[in-house]
Amino acid sequence: MKEFRRKQLLERVDREAATIGTSIPEAIEVRGESIDLREFVFEIERRETVPSGERDRVERAKRNLRRERRERRERIEEGTIPYEEGRELASAIVGIDRALEALESLDSGSLEAEAERREAADRKRWMNFLKKALGRDDSSSGRTRS
Structure with a gap:
């Protein structure tokens, strides 16, 4: 070879x-x-x-x-x-x-259950990122902007 x-x-x-x-x-x-x-x-x-x-x-x-x-x-x-x-x-x-x-x-x-857990965690991190980036997460004041 x-x-x-x-x-x-x-x-x-x-x-x-x-x-x-x-x-x-x-x-x-x-x-x-x-x-x-x-x-x-x-x-x-x-x-x-x-x-x-x-x-x-x-x-x-x-x-x-x-x-x-x-x-x-x-x-x-x-x-x-x-x-x-x-x-x-x-x-x-x-x-x-x-x-x-x-x-x-x-x-x-199972592989499928593990993949679903990872995907759900990824979605949650992404949504938290978007909220912060768009200024819709003001957790320090206890309210969200509209």
Whole structure:
């Protein structure tokens, strides 16, 4: 694989927003064993919280996914594989990252709930800014201007 292609693939997998619009892979092979990754993540996400009996299973899955991600990235980094194989590895890594994000978010709630909380906080900050900028917030005198 050419050096610039290898760097492109590494940049792709290391990009912070790489998982946006990416689906969790249907299945993934980890250490020679096929795992129904999408079904596993959706099964865990369906619950409000992860039951204590499932926590170990989820933590083990996250460790295995992180290890698999690291090993696949190292294969790209070495550059001794054909470009097509590198592209497939990069796509798989981004899918693994998407699954890891979903599993990591379980402790703080669903991805959608977290996004809604952030959006509501952003709207509130924006409205407060607009009120101050337009002179409609005179909290020191206890009244608002008309």
